[in-house]
Amino acid sequence: MSLYITRQPLINRQGKIIATRLRLHSQDDDSAAVIDALNGLVDCWPQSDRSIFVNFDSIPGDMGLLDWVAPANVTFELPGAPFCAEQAADFVAALKEARLSLCYDFDASAAQALNSGTGFRFIGFDLAKFSPAQLKVLAAKTQAFGIPVVFNVDSQQGFKDCIEAGMSAAAGWFVKQPSESPAKQLNASQAHIVRVLNLVRKNADVGEIEAALKQDVALSYKLLRYINSVGFGLSCEVQSFKHAVTILGYEKLNKWLSLLLVTASKDPMAPTLMHTALTRGRMMEQLGQGLVDRQEYDNLFITGAFSMLDLLLGVSMENALEAMHLPEPITDALLGNGGLYAPFLELALACEGGDGAALAAQAELLGLRPEQVNRAQLAAINFADTMEY
Incomplete structure (x- = not known):
């Protein structure tokens, strides 16, 4: 199983990490194999209270996801597809029973996902798909469904714009951009x-x-x-x-x-x-x-x-x-x-x-x-x- 994991820090308006976002990369379409690989990593999983978002966008969203014996600090980041499938009602019922921390990755299936009765803790937006102006409108429309966060932010200005648009936190590597011109020597x-x-x-x-x-x-x-x-x-x-x-x-x-x-x-x-x-x-x-x-x-x-x-x-x-x-x-x-x-x-x-x-x-x-x-x-x-x- 060739599962690789990449990460982004999720940073609040004060510049503090509030969570780590993990993205799964697999050449295998079998979600069961991915879940097996994740179950094999539980013994080295970060143990702090800081939340770990796990993005399942690239993995088929089906009941198999619930076979992961996920650590308590995991937030499942899910796309809208499983809420539109034939087994959507069973999937939603299983999510409720599992009482997982959930983040919905806002997409074209928003109507079905948000009205499914699923209790989302977070609503995630991809900055590659929405402008800050659009985020401001969406944050207002979805505030009753979960805390708004934004992903894939790669510039300091983008971070500021997203926070001003009403996002609670942003994930990305905008922190790698220097905030000011370098000094000539150490202090x-x-x-x-x-x-x-x-x-x-x-x-x-x-x-x-x-x-x-x-x-x-x-x-x-x-x-x-x-x-x-x-x-x-x-x-x-x-x-x-x-x-x-x-x-x-x-x-x-x-x-x-x-x-x-x-x-x-x-x-x-x-x-x-x-x-x-x-x-x-x-x-x-x-x-x-x-x-x-x-x-x-x-x-x-x-x-x-x-x-x-x-x-x-x-x-x-x-x-x-x-x-x-x-x-x-x-x-x-x-x-x-x-x-x-x-x-x-x-x-x-x-x-x-x-x-x-x-x-x-x-x-x-x-x-x-x-x-x-x-x-x-x-x-x-x-x-x-x-x-x-």
């Missing part, structure tokens, strides 16, 4: 984090690093908070930087200090950018297992985590990396110069696109099965969900 706080990172990379004396950290109390607090987070999974609480060095060693500490730089942004969309960066990093780290040497795993994580530094820090990628003494494979991948880590970064990026064939091709390039890619992505989303920004 003082960012530069300080880079100095601490460089001290760790060259294995400086613990006292020297601790002294540098103490120059910024908030930095020390943030570092310990990350290390003690659920995502890190330590069995004991780390009390100080010296304690962290003892337990983790310099190599692992370098990875977690890198998070401080990723989370140093003041951009309004920073929470979404951080979540994306951490998802990429964790996914690359997991996909590399068995394909690169064990000592490369942390570097794969850092490559993914740093892949949005230009947006997070408001400078060009070249300027962001200029003061950092990163290993060459990381720098090469981030600057688009190929190298060992580049195929893993390309695969992580493909999971954010809408092209299932391109994702499949990139996975095949690394010799990875669909299930491996899907499991790594879901586990990475779960990891990013556990981190505090």
Whole structure:
């Protein structure tokens, strides 16, 4: 079964992720095979309270969808077709009995779907099909049926227009567009984090690093908070930087200090950018297992985590990396110069696109099965969900 999953963040008017939207890509028209594949992913499913929209537009909408033992945080995103089929009454009855969270993808079958008696929590609109002006009218007409959200928004202006049109949230990668022109250099706080990172990379004396950290109390607090987070999974609480060095060693500490730089942004969309960066990093780290040497795993994580530094820090990628003494494979991948880590970064990026064939091709390039890619992505989303920004 060649099921691949891509994703979009669903972002509210405050710039916070309120859900993750998963799109299913399959060359198989058999919904039963798709459901089997989804049931095989339940053990790595994101566990947070944040909703996971699952889009079934490309999968035949029939009773087989209800064979998925869906996790509690799933919202089924359904097109109108099953509400117009011969078995529509049975389908609606089964949906009511299952008490699922539902989103109706507004289409030409709206009359049948909305008047079927189905309790939709959300009404989803595709920005590729409706203009902001049309969305404003539709939001008013459908407000009694569910919360209006919009999908496939790819520009900052499009996001603003949709929110002004009455949409509660928008899904898409408009966050990848810079909100303003890049600065020429890092600000003082960012530069300080880079100095601490460089001290760790060259294995400086613990006292020297601790002294540098103490120059910024908030930095020390943030570092310990990350290390003690659920995502890190330590069995004991780390009390100080010296304690962290003892337990983790310099190599692992370098990875977690890198998070401080990723989370140093003041951009309004920073929470979404951080979540994306951490998802990429964790996914690359997991996909590399068995394909690169064990000592490369942390570097794969850092490559993914740093892949949005230009947006997070408001400078060009070249300027962001200029003061950092990163290993060459990381720098090469981030600057688009190929190298060992580049195929893993390309695969992580493909999971954010809408092209299932391109994702499949990139996975095949690394010799990875669909299930491996899907499991790594879901586990990475779960990891990013556990981190505090």
